[in-house]
Amino acid sequence: MQSSQNLDKITDQNFLSHYPDVDWKKAKGMRDIITHHYADIDAETIFFTYKRKMPQLFSTMDFAGDVYVKPLEEILDPVNNSV
Numbered sequence: 001m002q003s004s005q006n007l008d009k010i011t012d013q014n015f016l017s018h019y020p021d022v023d024w025k026k027a028k029g030m031r032d033i034i035t036h037h038y039a040d041i042d043a044e045t046i047f048f049t050y051k052r053k054m055p056q057l058f059s060t061m062d063f064a065g066d067v068y069v070k071p072l073e074e075i076l077d078p079v080n081n082s083v
Contacts, residue, residue, distance in 0.1 A: 019060050049078065 008015040014025050030049060033040060 015064065019064065022057055022060050 016022075034046075
């Protein structure tokens with residue numbers, strides 16, 4: 001999740017808005033609870049998220065990786081990616 005926020009910054013806030021089917025606010029909230037408030041974790045919520053929500057997120061991130069990673073590699077290392 002942290003990487004998606006960083007990618008959104010690098011892409012001038014265009015990354016997350018291109019994938020509105022993912023509830024990014026809830027995903028960020030889940031990350032915050034797991035990272036900082038782990039005593040409050042509800043196992044059923046985690047299991048539901050894993051079974052029902054994560055496949056969509058993984059699919060979106062795979063697609064986004066295809067769209068964004070190659071252009072970012074070219075931007076970050078133009079010498080080794082020149083044509």
